[in-house]
Amino acid sequence: DECTDWSVDYKKYQVLIGQPVRLKCALFYGYIKANYSQAQNAGLSLMWYKSTGHGDFEEPIAFDGIRMSKEEDSIWFRPAVVQDSGHYACVIR
Template sequence: MSECSHNVDDCTDWSVDYLKYKVLLGEPVRIKCALFYGYIRANYTHSQSVGLSLMWYKSTGHGDFEEPISFDGIRMNKEEDAIWFRPTELQDVGHYSCVLRNSTYCMKVSMSLTVAENDTDLCYNSKMRYFEKAELSKSKDITCPDIEDYVQPGKEPEIVWYKECKPKQWRQSIVRRRDTLSIREVREDDIGNYTCELQFGSFVVRRTTELSVTGKKNSFAGHMCSMLGHWG
């Protein structure tokens, strides 16, 4: 073990951050050092200006041996306060620790990355879906979540929507705008999996949301009242 990796043990360790990175195999992902997003007041530029250096380590799980990361500059890059994977591979699964330090100061936090393949014959992994609920005949917005890193500032994202992984002719009451699919009046057949697809350079980013639909809130209560009246 190198002196550098050994010294990681002397850090103030914030353990594993609550934000879990989950990505489909072959898609790009940016893992940001969480220290700059809730643990310390300084940003990356300020930390550099006061002589702090940022180092990255990888382990198979929290508490396991952490190995310094060597960036190839092609598929895996260190860019300011983040690591970019363009694209991800199954071997990338694990915990990524960022360590901010100088001779007298050391802080550390870990971020977990899961990389998984699509389910058989599907465009998503069922364990990586987002979930939304809608009410019959009410309106519902389904957004394309967590795509900020893949949209250029000032540019409208070009998003294609699919239902059950197939292109769809959307009825007039379903409107697509920017990163949102707006259903004006939810119907029972709106239940299902909605996938948004975004081009990012030569890569594709997909997010899938499962929409469940419930009846009107007072329908069950009304049904119970009528049943009780019938029994009485």
């Protein structure tokens, strides 16, 4: 049998509408042995997914690079809007 280790972490953000906010991928928190630069150098890419809580995570997020952008191990919302509410997951591929 093959065994796979999974690391799951949840962080809840309360954000004021109209304010900038940064979501950092839990895979790169200090206590997890992962480093964004090392992952990138290994040819891995970080994908972000969003769910509104009514089902599975769907297609990867398409960032516009203006209001909502992916920067290294984080998502930036500049500014946050009501439609940004939901569950976000980051995956290394």
